[in-house]
Amino acid sequence: MTTFRQHMTEMAARALAEFSQEVTAEIYAVTFRIDSVDQDPRFPYLAIGYNTEIDVAREFAQGGGTEPWESRWHYAYFGPVGLDGIRVIGHDPAHDPAGSELHRAESVAQGLWYEDDLTEQEEDERGEALAEQFHELCVDLARGLHADGRLVGVLGRPVPVILYDMVDRDAMFALTRAANPPELVTEFLSEDPQGQEPQE
Template structure:
């Protein structure tokens, strides 16, 4: 029986393979936006995207152009596909019904699921939410590592690029997640922003 982890791995490898050939030479990073449907920790998903040199080259033409690091690495300036998550994997019934089914089944089996309005579930709801969140973040880190270690990035793009992991509701975790998900040699440019004021 397929697990949620296996499903996510298969989907992310497929997404990397399906990046259009015309865009591949200009891609300098993949993006993993960690989010949840309606900010419900029971419904986590990963929105997969990528950023290209062409996108960065257009940033100086903005009315209020960003600094060099922000233009390249800040999720605030990533292209709409990275922000909107047109390729969503995880517990999202619309975009990934199979992932939704698998995640729900495993959360129930692990005692992490709760139903709204049932008093006995409310006592440890916050603890369950924290565990679901931590487990999903760890899975996303593992998926990025697999893209590197399994040769999927080199196979699809001809080179290794960083995978930037971020959650717009927990921006301070971006550097820690991205550092954990990538070999150090591909993250130097991104991590240089950690020292910025």
């Protein structure tokens, strides 16, 4: 039987294969937007996309007054494909019904699923555990795309995978650091308030 992790790995590879060949040479980062349906941690999903040099040039041309780092690396300035992704995978019944079924079944088996019969504290504890598990899975997915050569196979060169969470917005530096070889994220991490060194 397919596990949720296996499903996510297969779907992530499928998303990469759907990247537009017309802009492959312009892609400088793959984007992983981590989110959840209605901000409910029981329904986490991952939107996979990319950002291009064309997007950055367009941002500068619009004269928004943004700093160079922000225009290039902060999700608030990503183009539509970088923000919305080209494929949504995970526990989003509208976009990935198979993933939704697998995630729910595994969450139930782990004792993390909950309905509306728990205390607020119990819901928070299980929600945090589900969110942490999904973060770890997304980091592992990015590492896997680097390790198995899929990113280089599609883009012709290594590029960083930028992970950002729409609920925990401060997590993007730690997640991205954990998901990539250090040399690919030096520029991105230059604005990390915690510094570029791995934290103990």
